[in-house]
Amino acid sequence: MKFDLTQISPGAVAWMLTASALVLFMTPGLAFFYGGMVRAKHVLAMAMQNFVLMGLISILWVTVGYSLAFGKGNGFLGDLHFAGLAHMDQVVPGFTGAGALVIPPLVFVIFQMMFAVITPALFTGATADRWKFASFVPFVIAWSLLVYSPVAHWIFSPVGWLARRGAQDFAGGIVIHTTAGTAALVLALMLGKRNGSAKDTANKHNLPLMLIGMGILWFGWFGFNAGSALDANMIAAHAFINTNTAGAAGMLAWLAVERLRHGTCGTLGAAAGAVAGLAAVTPAAGFVSPMAALAIGALSGVLCCYAIDWKHRFGYDDALDVVGVHLVGGAFGALSVGVFGSKAINAAGANGLLYGGGFKLLGNQALAIVVAIAWTAVVTFVIAVVLQKLVGNRVSEQHETLGLDKALHGETAYAFDDDEAEPASAESELASAES
Numbered sequence: 240m241k242f243d244l245t246q247i248s249p250g251a252v253a254w255m256l257t258a259s260a261l262v263l264f265m266t267p268g269l270a271f272f273y274g275g276m277v278r279a280k281h282v283l284a285m286a287m288q289n290f291v292l293m294g295l296i297s298i299l300w301v302t303v304g305y306s307l308a309f310g311k312g313n314g315f316l317g318d319l320h321f322a323g324l325a326h327m328d329q330v331v332p333g334f335t336g337a338g339a340l341v342i343p344p345l346v347f348v349i350f351q352m353m354f355a356v357i358t359p360a361l362f363t364g365a366t367a368d369r370w371k372f373a374s375f376v377p378f379v380i381a382w383s384l385l386v387y388s389p390v391a392h393w394i395f396s397p398v399g400w401l402a403r404r405g406a407q408d409f410a411g412g413i414v415i416h417t418t419a420g421t422a423a424l425v426l427a428l429m430l431g432k433r434n435g436s437a438k439d440t441a442n443k444h445n446l447p448l449m450l451i452g453m454g455i456l457w458f459g460w461f462g463f464n465a466g467s468a469l470d471a472n473m474i475a476a477h478a479f480i481n482t483n484t485a486g487a488a489g490m491l492a493w494l495a496v497e498r499l500r501h502g503t504c505g506t507l508g509a510a511a512g513a514v515a516g517l518a519a520v521t522p523a524a525g526f527v528s529p530m531a532a533l534a535i536g537a538l539s540g541v542l543c544c545y546a547i548d549w550k551h552r553f554g555y556d557d558a559l560d561v562v563g564v565h566l567v568g569g570a571f572g573a574l575s576v577g578v579f580g581s582k583a584i585n586a587a588g589a590n591g592l593l594y595g596g597g598f599k600l601l602g603n604q605a606l607a608i609v610v611a612i613a614w615t616a617v618v619t620f621v622i623a624v625v626l627q628k629l630v631g632n633r634v635s636e637q638h639e640t641l642g643l644d645k646a647l648h649g650e651t652a653y654a655f656d657d658d659e660a661e662p663a664s665a666e667s668e669l670a671s672a673e674s
Contacts, residue, residue, distance in 0.1 A: 246340075
């Protein structure tokens with residue numbers, strides 16, 4: 240079916256292109272956020288993983304990823320009709336009638352591409368300091384095709400089987416945060432603990448850099464959530480205010496818990512609490528009221544603050560607490576839609592438990608979460624096992640001791656020596672570490 244060009248809203252196009260740029264800006268923001276929380280000798284390796292995704296996934300998305308996610312296909316996977324961005328003059332399958340797009344399909348492609356870019360970037364925080372770049376690159380390519388695109392098709396595409404059942408995920412609490420958090424858990428278990436992980440609090444080398452990254456993330460999240468309205472309208476406005484409200488509530492709630500438990504309020508806790516609130520409201524932003532967003536943000540701040548302790552209890556090394564924040568926060572937010580969802584906010588949504596909708600929506604949300612976790616866990620494990628046999632997943636102990644910046648990329652983030660001192664080469668320092 241040909242796309243009707245007369246239904247395009249210039250204001251919506253301008254907003255969606257802006258929102259797309261905001262979401263892309265989140266990826267370098269994430270690089271700063273994560274980079275400030277690793278040891279100085281690994282910061283460029285962390286940044287490299289995030290930045291290279293902007294190249295890898297962008298190319299993958301326009302060649303085949305978008306078509307697998309939003310092509311008609313069947314309820315489980317799209318076809319290759321839009322491969323190479325062919326047929327961009329046709330309607331995106333399922334976006335018809337009251338749900339018809341008021342932006343050109345190509346603008347929709349651009350916006351969704353930015354989601355595909357940042358999703359695998361999220362789980363790099365769990366694998367910090369120890370993942371081989373030679374394994375990382377093929378892993379994220381395979382993961383994006385075998386996990387992200389199918390799950391996006393199930394929920395984001397109106398023809399997906401979970402979307403047809405009534406599952407609601409406004410901006411990616413399940414598709415993005417739950418899948419990334421699940422992958423983070425599997426990879427952390429498979430890679431094992433970092434050297435020196437018991438001294439984790441001393442490993443966060445630059446908290447001001449982390450805070451700059453957090454500010455960029457919060458700023459970009461307005462495009463992430465409000466852009467998911469796919470129009471410049473009241474739903475976008477609700478998503479915008481809900482995003483800010485939940486982020487603020489998550490930060491304050493986390494700090495309150497820290498104060499009660501430890502007697503201090505730290506910058507790291509403030510940043511983590513804000514991310515928890517933002518992640519939790521992501522699936523709900525366009526479906527709930529601002530007061531519901533406040534409750535979701537505050538509850539997620541408390542819940543995620545306690546959830547990050549799981550890594551100590553169960554013995555896995557989630558370096559930057561991706562599981563406790565994104566998996567727990569994203570899943571909790573998705574379930575919250577089943578409680579706080581209101582058709583008064585979004586007529587295309589559904590009423591949750593508190594608005595007379597019964598348990599139907601809550602059940603659909605729970606099903607979507609369980610299926611997404613199960614599929615992601617199995618496929619992530621299989622990809623990692625194959626790559627372990629082909630190239631190995633973890634760097635050597637010598638490379639980890641030297642630092643991934645020099646060992647893998649031949650660079651260093653900071654020059655601590657006298658300017659006139661002759662810098663040691665990566666090869667000589669590696670030889671010293673090995674001896």
